[in-house]
Amino acid sequence: MIERVFREEHGRAVAVLVRVFGDVDVAEEAVQEAFAEAVRRWPVEGAPPSPAGWIITTARNKAIDRLRREAARAGKYAQAVLLNAAEPAEASAVEDDRLRLIFTCCHPALRMEARVALTLRLLGGLSTAEIARAFLVPEKTMAQRLVRAKAKIRDAGIPYRVPELPDLPGRLSGVLAVVYLVFNQGYGGRDELADEAIRLGRVLRELMPDEPEVLGLLALMLLIESRKDARRRDGELVLLGEQDRGLWDRGLVEEGQSLVRRCLEIGRPGPYQLQAAINAVHSDAGRVEDTRWDQILQLYDQLMVVAPSPVVALNRAVAVGEVQGAGAALELVERLDLGRYYLFHAVRADLLRRLGRDVEAAAAYDEAIGRTEDEAEKAFLRRRRVAVSG
Known part of the structure; x- marks a missing residue:
């Protein structure tokens, strides 16, 4: 129960607390403390009616207690807590807290690797080892990268706010990279992360309906996700060419292919659109023998x-x-x-x-x-x- 709540709600809780406190370390540590408290109390007292709300409320209270104990920071942060608690949420082009956190962590002042790694850590609650595998680097290297990213945010005073709508396209590449890596982690066995990535992809599409790379990424994720039930059999991996295509989710296939066609209409090809097109060609083949590998090779050339x-x-x-x-x-x-x-x-x-x-x-x-x-x-x-x- 607690593990499921952690996987599903860690990112939401951190995102909410980052918005309230404006400090990633305060938010992350408070959420960790709240889950530790849940481990102690829920097996004895039972799970609360709203586990996510309990985690967020407990984490917020623990953050307030911590800030009050730290005399050097109490004046600054305690006042900020009271103001944030009293004032309505900011109006923004991005209404979702988790998406807000992604755009915040993808600040241009951070290197691309740091943006993606930090957001994976905060949004998905991935361990340092999991993120290191996603980047194909040693765990120690990734740990140092995360520490440097947080220090950069703190020392440079990078604000935790969402870019205005005209600024969103310039920040998009880092956000798309984050969403796709979250999806890849989910497709590797954490279904809730794949679901979260697709949900974020849909939110991005609502925000930027004519941005072809947003459409391309969503199409790519949907087409890959459509094959999830056929990818494993009796605990073993099944290659694409050996999958039972009757198990593919035709609804997701049709939605993904429709998005690919929309990308072709826009006519500004990018990497996510091309990858989606490759997967669309695979999805077109009713049998593996019918796969148009010549088309796939041309798309890889592009x-x-x-x-x-x-x-x-x-x-x-x-x-x-x-x-x-x-x-x-x-x-x-x-x-x-x-x-x-x-x-x-x-x-x-x-x-x-x-x-x-x-x-x-x-x-x-x-x-x-x-x-x-x-x-x-x-x-x-x-x-x-x-x-x-x-």
Whole structure:
């Protein structure tokens, strides 16, 4: 019960307290204390009728108590608490507290990596280790990055307020990156985060209905989410080509494809729109044999122009493997510096398997298995490894 409330309400509670107190450390620590109090009291007293409200109220009270105890800060912050409690909420282009927090953490004074990492921490309650895996960096590196980001906010006096409507487009890229990383964390096993990312994507669409990258991101998330029920079977990962397409959520597919068509009408392609278009091509195929890999490769070629990265190059190599063969794809994969990324080793292993180089494939599968913590992925990779090793 408490774990579920933490996952669903941590971001909301932190966002509300940041708005009230204007201090991320005060907000985060108070919410942590409130959940610790819940762990002590709820098993004995029972859960309150409104767990989310209880957490927010308890956290607010703990923050007030803490600020009053700190004599050096009491005058400044106690008055702010009273004023914020008495005054109505600010009118803003962004009405949702969690979305407000995302725009706040995505301030241009912070580096992009810090913006995304800090928002993942505050909004989703992800641990430092989880965020480090999302960024493909060591946990210690991510911990230092988070500390520096908070220090930057404090020392530079970065205000916690929402940009006005004319300023929203300039701040959008960081926000979209945050939402997509939250979605990816959710798609990796935390459904509530995927749901939250899609909800935020819908809110962004309401705010900016003609911004194609907003539409593209929402379409991308919907098309990926549509395959959720087919992605795992008996606790094991099922690849896209082996999925039961009858389990795909056709409502989400149709909504996602409709958004892709709207993006084409606008005619300003960007990275999220291109990724959504790639997924739309997959969704068009009733059978895996009907997949238009030539179209997918063309879209990856465009994506490499708009937003080149090693991960995009890896995905493009998969498409090359379907169009030009495993040998051509392996040549491209071998050039990539993605040794820390388990999918790099998984893709390489599959290409080696298709080329009949089973000993090398088995070693690559071992490397991939050692670099993922997802048990469903491990089970799939172990089965493939056994197949090539006999």
